[in-house]
Amino acid sequence: MGKYKPQDFYFKKAKRQKYVARSVYKLEEIQKKYKIIKSGSRVLDLGCAPGSWLQYAEEKVGPKGIVVGVDQKELKKEFGPRVHFIKEDVYELDPSKLKQYVPVFDVVLSDMAPATTGIGFVDSTRSLYLAERALGIAIAVLKKGGFFLCKVFEGEAFPS
Known part of the structure; x- marks a missing residue:
């Protein structure tokens, strides 16, 4: 596995294109292939920070369209009127709270990641718990x- 370089090509590209994080390119690649987000879609983004x-x-x-983001961390970026933010831990979130925005969503995204320990089994297990919670909300x-699009860490708890 290659060494992580915090200011790699995608980091610099994200900054040039005014995205707050390089993770946008994972979603962009999936969108190009599967076209999951359409004009007028109602999108829920779980674990949305940094945005x-x-x-x-x-x-x-x-x-x-409308986009609703949920995260326990505050967002630093300002968004337009079609984006709504709920500052809450997903484990505490009552899904009925989301219905104040739209009755149902067309797309549920989750790029949530646990605080990592460096212990593969623990990290992949925590990631799996987050994915299960995202699925429950979805x-x-x-x-x-x-x-429903969800990231899960590979590991003993969830092999490739």
């Missing part, structure tokens, strides 16, 4: 035929 997936989703949904708020 690059919110930025990207906001661009894709256009003027008739089941409660995702429309039939909607898209």
